[in-house]
Amino acid sequence: MTEASLYLLQQIINGLTIGSTYALIAIGYTMVYGIIGMINFAHGEIYMIGSYVSFIVITGLLAMGSFALPLVLFIALLVAMLIASTYGWTVERVAYRPLRGSNRLIALISAIGMSIFLQNYVALSQGSRDVALAPLISGSVLELGSLETFEVTLSWMQLLIWVVTLVTMTALTLFISRSRMGRACRACAEDLGMTNLLGIDTNRIISLTFVIGAALAAIAGLLLGLYYGVINPFIGFMAGLKAFTAAVLGGIGSIPGAMLGGLILGVTEALTAAYFPSEYKDVVAFGLLVTILLFRPTGILGKPEVEKV
C-alpha cells in the first residue's frame, strides 16, 4: 500500500474509535427523544459523571493492588453504569417528569439548568482541574507498513472500544426487538397515549429509557476516559453536543440512526483533522449537521414525522 492510503486507513481507524463512543452517547439522546420528544441536554453530563466514577473506582482498586486489570475495568464499568443510571433516573424524576405535558421549551430549559448544575456539582466536589490516569492498556494489535514510510497501528485500547461498543449495541438491539420491555418501549415511541390506555405505566418505561441511555453514556465515559487519559468536569458539554449531532445526523428517534450517525461523525472529524488544520474538525462536524438539516431534516435514517393527535 502507498503511504497516502496507509495514512487514510489510520484516520479511519481513529475515526471509528471516536465515532463508536459518540454512538454510545447518542443512544441516550435518540431514545429519550423518540419517546417523549425532548432533548435531554443534561445527557452529556451523565457521560462525564460516568467518566469520573470509573476513574475513581479504577484508581481505588489499583491502589489496593492485587487485582487483575480486566477485573478492575469490569468492576469500574459496572459501578459507573450503576451510578450514572441512578443519576439519569433521578434527573428525569426531579427535573423533567413534573414538567411533562407543559410546553416543550420549559423542559428544555430545565435540562440546560440540570446540565449546568451537574457540571458545577462535579467541579465543586472533585475539583475543576484535569484529572489524569496513566495509560492502563498499551501496545497494539496490528501494525501495518514500515517505520520508514508510515505505520498504521490499531491499539489494544482501540480494539477494546470497538468490541465493547459492538457488544453493547448488539445487546441493545436484541433488547429492543425481542424483549417485552423493548416491545413496550417501541409502543411508547409510536403512541405514548395509546400505550397508557392499554394499561402500561408509561412513566416506568420513560424512566427505563433514561436508565439505559445513562448506562450507555457511562460505558462511553469509561472508554473515552481511558483512551484520552484526561478528564475534567466540562468534557460532558462538547461530547454531549457531538453525540447530539450524531443523533440528529442519523435521524433522531432512530436507534440504528444514532449508531450510524456516530460513526459517520467520528470518521468525518478524523479525516478533517488529518488533511486540514485540526481546529477545523468541529467546524466541519457541525457544518455537516447544518447541511444534513438543510437537505434532509429528518436525518439519514429518520422518517418524516407524522403529526400525532
Next chain:
Amino acid sequence: MSQLLLDVNELTMRFGGLLAVNKVNLSVKHRQIVSIIGPNGAGKTTVFNCLSGFYIPTDGSIMFNGQQLAGLKDFQISRKGLVRTFQHVRLFSKMTVIENMLVAQHRHLNTNLFAGMLKTPSYRRLEKEAMDRAIYWLEEVNLLQHANRAAGNLAYGQQRKLEIARCMSTQPQLLLLDEPAAGLNPNETKELDQLIVRLRDEHEISILLIEHDMGLVMGISDHIYVIAQGTPLADGKPDEVKQNPDVIKAYLGES
C-alpha cells in the same frame, strides 16, 4: 344497584366557558350493549374521554363495579377493566400484528428483569398464556394469517378489527367503541355487528358504543342514550328512541 357495571351520575365537563358535557347520566349493566347517539359535536367523544381518564371531569361521578373512576389515571382505569378505541385507528403501525396483541398484555406479564433473563417457569407460563390469548383473539377476528405483518400494512377494515382484538386481549369487562363502523363497507359493518353481539353473548362483556350508523345501533343495542349539545335528550329501547319527537327534531332540525 349492584348489578350495574357502569353508573355515571351527572357527568359534567367544562372547557373554560364551554360546557361540553352537561349532567349526563348513563348506566350499563353486565352483558349489555349500550349506545350513545347524537349529532356531531354533541359531546359523545368527550364523555368517552372522561370515562377513560383522558380528561378529568369537572363534576359528577363515574362508578365502575362500585369503584369511583373519576380522577384516576388512564392506565389505572384500563387496569380496572375499562378499555376503549378511538374514532381513528391507533395501532402501533410499525409493529407486527402479534406484537400489538402482546404489548396490550404487558401488565399481565412478569416484567422482572431477572425472571426474564433466567426464563423462570412462571415467566414462561405467563408468556405462553399471553401468546395463547393473542392467538385466540386473532382467530376470533380472522386475522391469524396476518400475525407477522406490520399492523400499518393491513387493510383499513382489518385494522379496525385488530383494535378490538387488542382491547379484548386485556380481558376487559367494558369495551368502549368510538365509531367502530366509520369507514367500513357494508360487508365489514355486518361482520362488526356480529362481532360485537358475540362479545356480549359469548364473552359476556358489556359494550358502550358511539356510532352514527343507525342500522347498526338500532339492530344491536339493548339501550340507547341520545345527547345533543352536551345535554341528555332521551334514552330508552331502540324502538322508543326512534319514535321520540325530540330525537327526530334534534337529528332532522325543526320543521
